Amino acid sequence: MSQDSHKQEAARAALKHVLPELTPRSILGIGTGSTVNFFIDALAAEKDQFDGAVASSEATAERLRQHGIPVYDLNAVEPPRFYIDGADEANHRLELIKGGGGALTREKILAAASETFLCIIDETKQVDMLGDFPLPVEVIPMARSYVGRELVRLGGDPEYRAGFTTDNGNIILDVHHLDLSRPIKAEEAINQITGVVTNGLFAKRPADRLFVATSSGVTEKGR
Ligand SMILES: O=C(CO)[C@H](O)[C@H](O)COP(=O)(O)O
Numbered sequence: 001m002s003q004d005s006h007k008q009e010a011a012r013a014a015l016k017h018v019l020p021e022l023t024p025r026s027i028l029g030i031g032t033g034s035t036v037n038f039f040i041d042a043l044a045a046e047k048d049q050f051d052g053a054v055a056s057s058e059a060t061a062e063r064l065r066q067h068g069i070p071v072y073d074l075n076a077v078e079p080p081r082f083y084i085d086g087a088d089e090a091n092h093r094l095e096l097i098k099g100g101g102g103a104l105t106r107e108k109i110l111a112a113a114s115e116t117f118l119c120i121i122d123e124t125k126q127v128d129m130l131g132d133f134p135l136p137v138e139v140i141p142m143a144r145s146y147v148g149r150e151l152v153r154l155g156g157d158p159e160y161r162a163g164f165t166t167d168n169g170n171i172i173l174d175v176h177h178l179d180l181s182r183p184i185k186a187e188e189a190i191n192q193i194t195g196v197v198t199n200g201l202f203a204k205r206p207a208d209r210l211f212v213a214t215s216s217g218v219t220e221k222g223r
Contacts, residue, residue, distance in 0.1 A: 001215055003122050003124065004034070004038075005213075006122035006123065006213035006214070006215075007034060007035040007038050007086075007120070007121075007122050007213065008038040008042075008213075009213040009217075009218050010035060010038075010120035010121060010122060010211045010212065010213040010218055011035060011036070011038035011039035011042055011120050012038075012042055012218075013120070013211045013213070013218040013220070014039060014084055014118045014120045014211050015039060015042050015043060015046070017118065017209070017211075017220075018081075018082050018084070018118070019046060019049065021081060021082075022046075022049045022050045022081070023050070024048075024049070024050065024051060025050075025051050025078075026049075026050040026051055026081045027050070027051055027052060027053065027054060027072065027077045027078060027079075027080045027081065028043075028050060028052075028053045028054075028080055028081065028082055028083075028084065029053070029054050029056070029074075029080035029082065029083035029084070029085075029110035029111075029113070029114045030043075030053045030054070030055050030056065030060050030064060030083075030084060030085075031056045031060065031083070031084060031085025031086060031103070031107055031110070032055075032056045032057040032059060032060050032085070032086075032101045032103035032106075032107065033085070033086040033100070033101045033103075034086070035086035035120050035121065035122070036060065036084060036085055036086050036120070037063060039084055039120065040060070040063050040064060040067065040069075041067070043067075043069065044067035044068070044069065047067065047068060047069050051070065051077075052069060052070030052071060052072050052077075053069055053070070053071055053072070053080075054071070054072050054073070054074045054077065054080055054110060055071055055106075056085065056103045056106040056107045056109075056110050057101070057103040057106060057167055058167050059101075059103075060103075074109065074110070074113060079113055079114060079115055080110065080113065080114040080115070081114070081115050081116070082114060082115065082116050082117075082118055083110045083111050083113075083114035083116070083117045083118070084118045084120065085098070085107055085110075085111070085117070085118075085119060085120070086098075086119065086120055086121060086125075087119050087121050087125055087202075087207075088100040088125060088133040088200070089125055089126075089127045089130050089131075089132065089133045090119060090121055090125055090126055090127070090207070090210055090212075091126075091127055091128065091129065091130055091183075092128070092221075093206060093223075094119070094206040094207040094208070094209075094210050094221065094223050095130060095183045095201070095202060095203040095206045096119060096130075096200075096201070096202040096203075096206060096207060097130050097131075097133050097135055097136075097180075097200050097201060097202075098136075098200045098202055099135075099136030099138070099172070099199075099200030100133070100136065100200075102136065102138075102161070102164055102166050102167075102172050103166070103167065104136055104138055104198060104199070104200040105138050105166065105168060105170075105197050105198045106167065106168075108198050108202065108205070111202060111205050111207075112205055116208045116209070117205070117206075117207045117208045117209075118207065118208065118209050118210075118211065119207035119209070119210045119211070120211045120213075121210065121211070121212055121213070122212070122213045122214075123212055123213065123214045123215075125212075126212055129180065129181060130180040130183055130201070131177075131178060131179070131180035134159065134174035134175055134176045135156070135174070135175045135178055135180070135190075135199055135200055135201065136161075136172050136173075136174055136175075136199070136200040137151065137158070137172065137173045137174075137175055137190060137196055137198075137199045137200070138166055138168070138170050138171075138172055138196070138197040138198055138199070139170060139171050139172070139173055139195055139196055139197065140170055140195045140197065141169075141170060141171050142195070143194065143195020143196075144160065144171055144173070144195075146194070146195055147173065147193050147194075147195045147196055148160075148173060150193045151173065151175050151178075151190070151193070154178065154186075154189060154190065155177065155178060155179055156175040156176065156177060156178040157175065157176040157177045158173040158174070158175045158176075159173065159174045159175070159176065160172075160173060161173070161174055168197065170197055175190075180201070183201055183203035184203045184204055186201060186203075187199060187201035187202075187203045187204055188204070206223065207223075208222065208223055209221065209222045209223070210222075
């Protein structure tokens with residue numbers, strides 16, 4: 001099975017989990033990326049079963065609208081019943097690295113604001129220790145050099161994501177070689193740097209449930 005088929009399988013498993021809990025008033029938080037796109041495409045057939053969605057990016061909002069799914073401002077609705085999103089890495093404690101697509105800040109807001117965070121990945125994203133994937137850090141543009149120097153002081157090797165601007169008008173530094181053996185500490189330390197909007201470690205708010213698509217089917221892990 002291809003990686004895309006695995007992503008699709010994980011998305012289908014999450015949808016199966018979500019559907020029995022939806023009411024016509026339910027709001028869903030929807031993440032960003034190729035795995036979640038499979039979820040959105042499958043969700044479209046069920047759009048009568050819930051009210052609408054809050055999107056973690058302009059790209060996701062556009063895809064939802066194309067399917068006729070209403071998209072709301074987070075401030076205008078009740079807390080989303082579920083937040084569904086992919087990840088770049090997930091460890092056995094369901095801590096994640098996210099932000100490969102650059103939507104990490106809105107993703108973190110939705111993960112925080114939603115009742116239950118479901119993460120959908122293919123098996124290539126499963127790791128024993130976070131950190132092979134460079135950690136995305138969203139930064140206010142004028143603080144780029146300062147934040148870069150501070151990240152070096154923390155042991156990292158930041159790389160400017162050239163030509164990319166987030167939906168919030170900021171830049172991304174992808175940080176290699178950080179020691180993420182204590183993910184909550186690292187998440188807090190990086191967020192303390194003035195000029196950092198947030199970083200892509202989801203350790204203080206890990207996923208509640210992880211759906212991992214493997215060659216022998218989808219496994220589910222909960223916290
Ligand atoms: O965090 C993300 C976007 O900011 C994505 O969830 C992450 O990059 C995984 O993407 P994909 O499903 O395309 O592999």
